[in-house]
Amino acid sequence: MVPNTLSLLFLLASLASACEFPAIINFGDSNSDTGGYAAAFGALPPPYGETYFGSPVGRYSDGRLIIDFIAERLKLPYLSAYLNSMGTNFSCGVNFASSGSSVLPPTMINFNPISLNIQFLQFLEFKSKSTLISKQGGFFKDLMPKQDYFSRALYTIDIGQNDIAHAYVLNMTQVEIKLFIPSILDRLSMTIKDIYGEGGRFFWIHNTAPLGCLPYLLDRIPPTQDQMDKTGCSNPVNEVAQYFNSRLNETVVQLRRDLPSATFTYVDIYSVKYKLISQATQYGFEHPLQACCGRGGGKYNYDRFGRCFENVKGLRSCSDPSARISFDGIHFTDAANRWIFERISGGAFSDPSTSLINACQQ
Structure with missing residues (x-):
């Protein structure tokens, strides 16, 4: 049998066994916020949303987030924020x-x-x-998930970055932050078990990004020359992020033991994002450590007193966000998010090596 035929058979077998997730239920921070914060505390200003949506839509990017690409791949609508109740359809997730x-x-x-x-x-x-x-029926029934969707949905989790970042802002030492991490993961594990208790069975969990490459933290906690890697990222901050990720991986392994009926996919976002940042020009991007939208110029174009989402004077957005990785110094551009999603969706950076469409399989 020729190699091309084998590849085709493998692809067909994969598609035949693909999961049919009827909904996505997401927990997280701004990396996957599709309007929750904006609904609670006020809308984002332009230029957020400019590239894909044409105007701000509650996302901290010029366009889509990874969670949006996940929805696209699963052929589901983009997720609406729980707090955004105006004309919202939650039938395929929240x-x-x-x-x-x-x-x-x-x-x-x-x-x-x-x-x-x-x-x-x-x-x-x-x-x-x-x-x-x-149970009541009527018009609103069609705007909510069917009851069996809660046990068949894909539960996506991307959170923990702010626990670490805020610890740095409070001037905690490397040692103090590392000692602080187990309590973060204990709480995360407890919440996942609580979700399981409510019927959740399929979990897609992102680890944290290379925080030492974010313009926000590079500006806030400037590394010395000998603390920078060859890309210009902060080695100490990335070391803490990697420590968090190693402990998160251990937490997921333990969850598999504790909840054998559940399926957990651990996704190594860190490695994919670092690959993109450290080899930016190879993949068609430029200025990997510089915010597209910002004020202050310099090598990071980031000013914590004039951030993109604060709509202050002097802010500028770069002419071509599709060539940039960081949109506002903290969050990624639509183009970068797409690039990252394309790498994680196939399973090459997952444990186990499971693609997104097969994430229901143990």
Whole structure:
């Protein structure tokens, strides 16, 4: 049998066994927020949304986020934010993510009250109301997920970045942050078990990004020359991110033992994003450590007193966001998010090596 025939048979077998997720239920921070923060605290200004949507739509990007590309691949509508109730259709899922959210509850370390435990409480309320509406019938029934969707949905989780970033802002040392990480992951594990208790079975979990490559943290915590890698990223900050990820991976392994009926896909976002940033020109991008939208110029074009989402004087957006990786110094562009999604969706950066469309298979 010729190699091309073998490849075709493998592809057909993969498609035949593909999961049919009827919905996506997402928990997270601004990396996957599709309008939660904007609904609660005010709309984002232009130039957010300019590239793909034509205007701001609650996303911290010029266009789509990874969660949007996940929805596209699963042939589902883009997720609506739970807090955005105006004319919203939740029949194929819901998004509880909110910008600035952390795993741990709100304290002095976090400015956003919608932490992961609040997102879970919102999920409980949503599930309860969905059950009630389903029983009552009528027009609104068609705007909510069917009851069996809660056990068949893909639960996506992308959170933890703010717990680490805010710890740096509070001048915690490397050692202090590392000692702090187990408590973050204990809370995350507890929440995932709670979701499982409510019927969740299929989990797609992103690790955290190379935070030491974000213009935001490079400006806020400038590394010395000997602390920079060859790309210009901060080695100490990335070391903490990698430590978080190694412990997160251990947490997921333990969850598999504790919840053998569930399926967990651990996605190595860190490696994909670092690959893009460190080899930007090879993949058609430029200025990987510089914000497209920002004020301040310099090598990062980031000013924490004049950030893109604050709509202050002097802000400028680059002429071609599709050639940039960082949109506002914290979040990625539509083009970068697409590039990242294309690498993670096939399973090459997942444990186990499972593609997105097969993420229901153990």
